Structures are given as C-alpha cells and as structure tokens.
Amino acid sequence: MIPTRYRRLSGPLLLLAALAAISGCGDSPQGGSDALSGTIQIDGSSTAFPVSQAVAEEFRKEQPHVQVNVGVSGTGGGFKRFTVGETDISNASRPIKDSEREAAAANGIEFIEMRIGTDGLSVMVNNANDFVDCLTVQELNAVWKPGSTIDNWQDVRAGFPDQRLRLYGPDTDSGTFDYFTEEINGEAQVSRADYTASADDNVLVQGIAGDRGALGYFGYAYYQENQESLKVVAVDGGDGCVTPEPSTIEDGSYKPLSRPLFIYVNSSSLEKPEVKAFVTFYMDHGYQLTEEEGYVPVERSIYEANKAAAGL
C-alpha cells in the first residue's frame, strides 16, 4: 500500500528510459557489399576544422556507415591526443613541434604530415580608419612585443593622427596566436598581454568593427566573411606592402603571415580501410573544399604527393 507513494514516479522514469532506447534506433548500420564501417577520430585546430568538417560531411554521402567525429581542441590540444594514439587524424594550423614529435615517438606513434592549404593571418583595423593602409613587420612588432606601451596611433608611425590604439587578438591557446607571435615577435607565445583576447574570432570582429582605434588579427576566413565591416591592412615583410588575397597567400608573397594548414595521419590508422578511404577522399577533394571554406588550397600536385607518401 505504501509504495504507491512512489509509483507515480515510475511513469516519467519509463518515459526517460524509452527516450534513451529510441536514440539507439534509427541509424543502425545495414552494411552493403562495398560499404565500410568504423569510426575515425579527428581533433585539433579550430582553424583547420571547417576543412575537415567539410570533407567528413561529403565523405558521409559516399560511406554513410563510417562515423567521422571531428573535434576542436586546438592545434596543441589535438596533438596531445594524437601523440598518445587517441585520434586517427590531427588538424593543425602549424607544423608539429619537436616536443610533440618526441611524445609521439615515445608512445610508438608514427604519422604522416599532409599539407592541405594555407591561411593568411589578416591584420585588421576599423572601417573608419583612413590613415593606415599598410604596416611593416617592424611596426607590428613595436606594437605587439611584450612590454610595449604604445597606446596611440601617433606612436606607431610619425604622421599618424592622435588616435587611441586598442588591440584585439586571439587568446593564448590559439594556433593563430602561436603563429602570429612567432612571425612578428620572433618567438611563439610571446606577446604583450594587455589586449582584448578571445578564443572566438567573431568577438574580435565585433570589437574591431565597433572601435575606431582598433588593431587586431585573425584568420583569413573571418576577414573574408566580414569584408564590409572591417578594413584589411597590407603587411610589408621587407619587399613592399602586400594585401592578403588568395593569389598572394598561395604564391607566398604575403609574408610572413601566411601559415600552412596540415592534417597529421596516424600511420597505423592508415591500415584501417575506412581511414584509408577517408584520407584518399580528403586528398581528392581537398583542393575544392579548402577553397570553399575560405582558405587557400595548395597546388593539386601536393595533394597527389600526400597520397603517394601514404601509399594510397
């Protein structure tokens, strides 16, 4: 008699259990003759994520029973997982570091590096800024180096007006931050710290778009999507001012802020047919999908070379 007090709870609990059970149905693999199955784990750079996501999405149309999971732990976070064998493929917006190479070797992980494209880190100012068209690497360094106290545009270059300078950039976990600081300040991760930092590039876009004195940097794809609300600054790396554009990024004349995008593939994962098929698909469609996602693809021959290196 007394337990009826609790019986009322059983209905909703059953409902919950039923929901959990339903989630198990629906996508049960059927497996055709040449259908592959299995799971491919990808993690790493949020910059390279859109490309790998695009490839995974297209690949799913060919091989619907292969589960491709793509995460965004950042280039460094991705390598941490990759070098202990947790993931099959790691997205990266910089080459693998020696320390990460050693970690992989210590865990017996062999891998193949595949270049998939190039990103041009874009230096941006507010649309209302009519005096900056180009900055030299030295000027960028003077502004961004650790300990820099420049907080007015007139201190950046003689002739610039008296306008307060405020800085925007990615946070320290970002591969973009690593690359920019390495190229501009000479050492990765070394930067002045009194700037508005965000892991979310859209926050930087909003900040720069709303601040007349703003100066900031982020990946090319974000500039492409926000061309109307921001002004891009050409960068002079010693050979004159160059604006980031697909052509200048591809031929390397936009320097030093062009950076390579990679995927790293675990060699033993490549023995699995689904990973083999996925990487082949990646290299066959990498050119088009990299371009669609706002980055600059490498030459078609490089995708072929990647395939050859992996024995595909």
Added chain:
Amino acid sequence: MAKAEVTALLNPRLAVRKRIGSVAYVIFMLAILIGLAGLAALLLRVLWQGVPWLSLHFLTDYPSRFPEQAGMKSAIFGTIWIMALTGLFTVPVGVGAAVYLEEYAPKNWFTRIIEVNISNLAGVPSIVYGLLGLAVFVQILALGRTVLAGAMTMSLLVMPIVIIASREAIRAVPSTYREASYGLGATKFQTVKDVVLPHALPGIMTGTILAMSRAIGEAAPMIAISALVFLTFIPTDPLDEFSVMPIQIYNWVSQPRPEFRGIAAAGIIVLLVVLLSMNAVAIYIRNRTQKRSEE
C-alpha cells in the same frame, strides 16, 4: 476637524513614513524590472535571430557546414543521454547522502566539516569539474571521452545542489511525524522510507529540477570531456562518444559565416524548449506528489 488633520496631529510623521514607503515600493519595483528587462532583451534577441532558422530538419539533421542544412540531432540526443544518466547517478546518491547527513549522522565536528565542504563544492567553477572528470573518469578509469564519463562528471557537478536541497526538504519534515512513526514501532529505515522521504519528495524534486537545469546548459565541463562538434551519429550506448547542445551552440557562434549566428540562436531556442519541458514534467510530478503527501 477634518479626519486628515486628526491623523496628522496624532501621528506627525505619518506622511513622511508613507512617502518613504512609496519610494521603497518604486525601488523594489525597479529591481525586478531591471532583471526582467535583461531577460526580455536576451530572449527577444535570440528569438529574432533564431526563429527564421527553426524547422523540423533542424531537429532531425546532423551538423553541416551549410547553414541551411545544419541540424543538431546528434547534440540533442547527446544531451538527452547525458541528462538521463546524470539524473540516474545524481538522485540516488544525492538523496542518500542527504538522508545520511540528516537522519543518521551524529552532529559533530566531522559532519560539520562535510557540510561546509558540500556547500563550498556547489560554488566551484564548472570547468574545474570538467578537468577533474577528464583526469579521473576519462584517463585514470579509462572510460574514454564517452557519454558515461560525461554523465559522471556532470553528476559530480550537480550533486551538491541535490544534497543541499534534499537536506532542506528532509529537515522541513516535522519531527512529530518521525516520533509518531517510531511510536507505532517502525524502525529507523521504515520511518525514513515511508514517512520522511514521501513528505520530503516535493522539496527533493525542486532541488533535482534546479540541478538538472544547471547541467543541461553547462558547456565548459563538457568541452573538457569531449570537444566534438561534428558528429553524425547518435550515441547508442553509454560508451559511445557524444556532443551536447551547449558545445554545438558554442561552436556555431564562433564560425566565420554570419548565418551561423542565426543557427546558434535557433539552437538556443531548442535548448530552452527542452529545458522548459523538462522542468514542466518535473513540476507536474512534484505537484502530484505534493498533493498526495498532504492527504
């Protein structure tokens, strides 16, 4: 003499006190209005941005790089899995701990330390639980980045809320009930099971609702466990990988294409609907059990 003059004579400061009273009323009114205005602004903005993107396929499709094809099926099911398992882990353990502390534990310095610590745990930032879960469940217990590890982490996060609320509810059961039960010859366990818990159930349910509402919106600890944002399968058992709605929304907000801000807003609307319906079910159960316990 007119009535007002009489009052003024009898109580010279009445007018001043009344004026202070009405000023206080306005201040309190403003306090609630500011809160409501903030909420309304948030909701309107989300609705404005997100409603155009809402459709059935948004619920039944997997994530996509094309805004018009993007859906949150994997995240919705991931959230349902995490919530169901979190509830399963949290409620028995949380209520059990509360029963022990209220009904069994001796009142000494040791239990007081436990109590203070539980209250403090409720205020620990959620990312700390995420890192703890990553270290203990994912790595040491080798559960991997699975639904099970996620739900266990989430359970740790919301456990203090359930314990605190359950203790309040148990404490609110009049001690005369217990004494009557003992008087009839019931054992301690029978008293707890048949007298204390049924009467405390509404309060326990309230605490559970609060705890689950917090859990469903947490992104930080889940990102520590699983940063998956492109997942085209739904978990079929607790050892599958998963994504949850807040992770998905967080990722959409940071996409370069501006359309994804609308998709993110649509995701927030879905999250709110799931949250509200979860709460509605729980409140309905609570009200029914409440009626019974008053009989």
